[in-house]
Amino acid sequence: MSKMRVYEYAKEHHVSSKVIIAKLGEIGIQVKSHMSIIADNAMSQLDRKMNGHAGASAQNITNKSKAEGKVNQTNTKEKKPNQTTSHVKNNPVNSRSNGNRSGEGSNRRSSGRNQNANNNNNNERNRFGGNGRTGGRRNFGRNRNNRRRGAQQTNRQNLEIKLPEKITLSGSLTVGQFAEKLGRPSTDIIKKLMALGVMATKNQDLERDTIELLAAGYGVAVEDEVVVDEASFEDEGLEIDEETAVVRPPVVTIMGHVDHGKTTLLDSIRHTKVTAGEAGGITQHIGAYQVTHDGKKITFLDTPGHAAFTTMRARGAEITDITVLVVAADDGVMPQTIEAIHHARAAKVPIIVAVNKIDKENANPDHVMQELSEQGLIPEDWGGDTIFVKLSAKKGTGIDDLLEMILLVAEMEECKANPEKKARGAVIEAQLDKGKGPIATLLVQNGSLHIGDPIVVGNTYGRVRAMVNDVGRRVKKATPSTPVEITGLNNVPHAGDQFAAFDDEKKARQIGEVRAERALITERKQTTNKVSLDDLFEKIKEGDMKEINLVIKADVQGSVEALAGSLKKIDVDGVKVNIIHAGAGGISESDIILASASNAIIVGFNVRPDNHAQKVAEEENVDIRLYRVIYDAIDEIEAAMKGMLDPEYKEKVIGQLDVRTTFKVSKIGTIAGCYVTSGLISRDAGIRLVRDGVVIYEGHVDTLKRFKDDAKEVKAGFECGVTLENFNDIKEGDTMEAYVMEEVKPK
Numbered sequence: 001m002s003k004m005r006v007y008e009y010a011k012e013h014h015v016s017s018k019v020i021i022a023k024l025g026e027i028g029i030q031v032k033s034h035m036s037i038i039a040d041n042a043m044s045q046l047d048r049k050m051n052g053h054a055g056a057s058a059q060n061i062t063n064k065s066k067a068e069g070k071v072n073q074t075n076t077k078e079k080k081p082n083q084t085t086s087h088v089k090n091n092p093v094n095s096r097s098n099g100n101r102s103g104e105g106s107n108r109r110s111s112g113r114n115q116n117a118n119n120n121n122n123n124e125r126n127r128f129g130g131n132g133r134t135g136g137r138r139n140f141g142r143n144r145n146n147r148r149r150g151a152q153q154t155n156r157q158n159l160e161i162k163l164p165e166k167i168t169l170s171g172s173l174t175v176g177q178f179a180e181k182l183g184r185p186s187t188d189i190i191k192k193l194m195a196l197g198v199m200a201t202k203n204q205d206l207e208r209d210t211i212e213l214l215a216a217g218y219g220v221a222v223e224d225e226v227v228v229d230e231a232s233f234e235d236e237g238l239e240i241d242e243e244t245a246v247v248r249p250p251v252v253t254i255m256g257h258v259d260h261g262k263t264t265l266l267d268s269i270r271h272t273k274v275t276a277g278e279a280g281g282i283t284q285h286i287g288a289y290q291v292t293h294d295g296k297k298i299t300f301l302d303t304p305g306h307a308a309f310t311t312m313r314a315r316g317a318e319i320t321d322i323t324v325l326v327v328a329a330d331d332g333v334m335p336q337t338i339e340a341i342h343h344a345r346a347a348k349v350p351i352i353v354a355v356n357k358i359d360k361e362n363a364n365p366d367h368v369m370q371e372l373s374e375q376g377l378i379p380e381d382w383g384g385d386t387i388f389v390k391l392s393a394k395k396g397t398g399i400d401d402l403l404e405m406i407l408l409v410a411e412m413e414e415c416k417a418n419p420e421k422k423a424r425g426a427v428i429e430a431q432l433d434k435g436k437g438p439i440a441t442l443l444v445q446n447g448s449l450h451i452g453d454p455i456v457v458g459n460t461y462g463r464v465r466a467m468v469n470d471v472g473r474r475v476k477k478a479t480p481s482t483p484v485e486i487t488g489l490n491n492v493p494h495a496g497d498q499f500a501a502f503d504d505e506k507k508a509r510q511i512g513e514v515r516a517e518r519a520l521i522t523e524r525k526q527t528t529n530k531v532s533l534d535d536l537f538e539k540i541k542e543g544d545m546k547e548i549n550l551v552i553k554a555d556v557q558g559s560v561e562a563l564a565g566s567l568k569k570i571d572v573d574g575v576k577v578n579i580i581h582a583g584a585g586g587i588s589e590s591d592i593i594l595a596s597a598s599n600a601i602i603v604g605f606n607v608r609p610d611n612h613a614q615k616v617a618e619e620e621n622v623d624i625r626l627y628r629v630i631y632d633a634i635d636e637i638e639a640a641m642k643g644m645l646d647p648e649y650k651e652k653v654i655g656q657l658d659v660r661t662t663f664k665v666s667k668i669g670t671i672a673g674c675y676v677t678s679g680l681i682s683r684d685a686g687i688r689l690v691r692d693g694v695v696i697y698e699g700h701v702d703t704l705k706r707f708k709d710d711a712k713e714v715k716a717g718f719e720c721g722v723t724l725e726n727f728n729d730i731k732e733g734d735t736m737e738a739y740v741m742e743e744v745k746p747k
C-alpha cells in the first residue's frame with residue numbers, strides 16, 4: 001500500500017495542509033498535522049472530494065500566473081517560452097481532475113510518477129521520484145501526456161532542486177541536515193551510506209570525512225562555515241577607521257623590580273597632576289587614572305608590574321600602549337627588570353626607562369644605562385633608540401620630563417580612536433559591591449560609552465546604570481582611553497575581559513547569555529588553541545606556525561645561556577625558534593602567564609614549577625617540558641618541529657611528599673621521614689628531589705616503609721620513610737615528586 005504525507009498531498013494540489021486536514025475531517029479521517037501520513041484509500045476519497053476544489057484551485061493558479069506573468073520557478077530552466085500556459089494547464093491538479101473525471105483515482109498519480117521516472121532514469125533526482133506510490137494499475141488514458149507532464153511537474157517541484165556547488169559546515173551534520181543542505185531527501189543519503197556499508201538514520205551525526213565523501217559523490221564541495229558572530233566580538237579586533245580617527249590619550253603601565261619605586265612613581269604622578277586639574281575631586285582608586293600634561297591626557301594603569309600586565313594579555317586584552325620601566329639608580333638591573341623587559345617585548349609595547357632614585361647618594365644612572373644596553377635597551381645619547389628619563393619619584397623631580405616623553409612616544413605610536421563608534425574596551429578590575437552589585441572598571445579603547453548603553457562585558461551583560469571617573473565624579477560619557485567604574489551588570493566580569501556596547505538591550509542580553517554558555521562549554525571541554533610540543537609539527541605543517549615561542553628556565557645562569565644558545569640554533573626549514581624569556585630559577589606563575597599570553601612552551605632544565613605554578617599551567621593549558629640533560633631538550637624540540645617526536649611515554653606525577661625530618665643510619669644511608677601531601681608514592685615510582693624549586697636528584701625509590709614495615713604504596717595524609725637509590729643528601733624541607741611513565745596513545 002502506498003502512502004503520502006498530508007503536506008505532500010497538499011502541495012500537489014496547491015492548497016494548504018490545513019485545507020487537506022479539514023477535507024480529511026469531512027470524510028471522517030482525523031489527522032494530527034501536516035506530517036501525518038495518509039494511505040491510498042484516504043487519498044482516493046480525498047481525490048474525489050478535491051475534485052471541485054482542485055479545479056477551482058487550478059483555475060486560480062492559471063489566472064494568477066497569467067496575471068503576474070509568472071511561471072513556476074522550479075521549471076524555468078527547461079521551459080520554452082510558450083510553455084507557461086501549457087504548464088499551468090497541465091498541472092497535476094488539472095490532470096488529476098481530468099483523470100478523476102474518468103474515474104481512475106489515485107493510481108494514475110502513481111503511474112504518472114513512474115512514467116516520469118522511466119523517462120528520466122539517467123537522472124539521479126528521478127530515482128527519488130520513482131520511489132513514490134508505485135505499483136498502482138498502469139492506466140494511461142486520453143490524458144496520458146497531460147498526466148505525465150503533470151507528474152513530472154510535481155516531481156520537479158519536489159525534486160528538481162539544483163545541487164549546490166558547495167555546502168558549508170561548522171562541525172558535524174546529521175544525515176537530515178546534510179540532505180537538507182544538498183536539497184536531497186534523507187532517504188537518498190541513507191541509501192548512499194548503505195552503499196558505503198554504513199547503516200544510518202536521519203538523526204545520525206556524520207563525520208567530516210563521511211560528509212566530504214558523500215558530497216564528492218554529488219560533485220559538491222565542502223567548506224568551513226564562516227559565521228559572522230556578534231557574540232565573538234573580540235574576533236573583530238579594534239579596527240580604527242582612519243578617516244574619522246582622532247588622537248586619544250596613551251595608556252601606560254609601570255613595570256620594574258621590587259622596591260624600585262613603581263608605586264611611589266604612580267602616586268607622585270597622580271598627586272602632582274590629578275588634583276591640579278580636577279579641583280575638589282577626590283582621587284578614587286578604580287584601577288586606572290588620567291593626568292593632564294601640556295593640555296594632553298595620559299592614562300595610567302594603577303596596578304604596576306609585569307604580572308598584572310601579562311595576566312590581562314593572557315585574557316586577550318591588549319590595552320597598554322607604553323611601558324615605563326622603573327629601575328632604581330642605586331640598585332641597577334635586577335631579575336624582575338629583565339622579566340619586565342621580556343614581558344613588554346612579547347607584547348610589542350615600547351619601553352621608556354625611568355631611572356629612579358637619582359636623589360640617592362649612591363645613585364649611578366650610568367651604570368643602569370650600561371646594564372640595560374646589554375639587554376638591548378640602548379639610550380638615545382649612546383646612539384640607540386630607547387628613551388631614558390632620570391627622576392626621583394619620591395621628590396617629584398623629572399616627572400614632567402617623563403610625561404613629556406610619554407606623549408612623544410604616543411605621538412609616534414599614533415594612538416588613535418573613533419569616539420563616535422559604539423564603545424569597545426577591556427575590564428581593568430571588577431568586584432561585587434554589597435550595595436551596588438557588580439561593579440567594573442572599564443577602559444574604553446575605542447568608541448564612547450554612555451549612560452544607559454546596553455553592554456556585554458566578558459560573559460556578563462546589562463545596561464550602564466551609573467558611571468564614575470577616576471576622581472569620583474559621575475559622568476555621562478566616557479571617550480577613548482578613559483577609565484570608568486560602571487554598575488548595572490548582571491554578574492562580575494574578570495579583569496582582562498573585553499566589552500562591547502550594543503544598540504539594544506535584548507541583543508546585549510542574548511549575546512551575554514550565549515557567551516556565558518560558551519564559556520561553560522569551553523571550561524568543560526578545556527580546549528584551547530595553546531601550542532604544545534605534541535601538536536607542534538601539525539601546526540607547522542598546516543602553516544599555522546612560523547615561529548615557536550619558548551620560555552626557558554634553568555637552575556643556573558650558565559645553563560640558561562647554554563640551553564638558549566643551543567635551542568636558537570635548531571634549524572628546521574621555515575620555522576624560527578623565538579626565546580621570549582630566559583632566566584635562572586624555578587618556574588613561576590609569571591612564567592606561565594607569559595607563556596600563556598604569548599602561546600609559548602616552557603622549557604625547564606633542572607627546575608620545577610612550584611605547586612601554584614603547576615596549577616596555573618594546567619588551567620592555562622601551558623605545556624611545560626622538563627629536562628635533566630640539555631641535549632634531550634634540544635633533541636626533543638627539534639624532533640617535535642620535524643614531526644618526529646616520539647610520544648610513546650609521558651611522565652605522570654602521582655604524588656607529592658614533604659621531607660619533614662631525616663635520619664642517618666649507617667649501612668642504609670639517609671632515611672627521609674616524609675609526609676605524603678597529595679596523591680601517593682609507590683615502591684616502584686620514579687622520584688625527583690626538589691630543593692627551592694631546583695631538582696637535586698632524579699632516580700628511584702630504594703625502600704619505602706610505613707613504620708617498620710615495607711609498603712607497596714603510601715597515600716596522601718600518611719607518613720612514611722623513604723630512601724633513595726644511591727642518594728643520601730636529603731634535607732628537611734626538601735620535597736619529593738613521585739612519578740610513573742605512562743604510555744601515550746597515538747593521536
Ligand SMILES: Nc1nc2c(ncn2[C@@H]2O[C@H](COP(=O)(O)OP(=O)(O)OP(=O)(O)O)[C@@H](O)[C@H]2O)c(=O)[nH]1
Nearest residue numbers: 257258259260261262263264356357360392393394
Ligand atoms: N630616595 C628615594 N626613595 C624612593 C624613591 N622612589 C621610591 N623610593 C622608596 O623606595 C621604596 C620602595 O618604593 P615603592 O614605590 O614601594 O616600590 P615598588 O617598586 O612599588 O615596590 P613593590 O610594590 O614592592 O614592587 C619606598 O621606601 C620608597 O619610599 C626615590 O625616588 N628616591
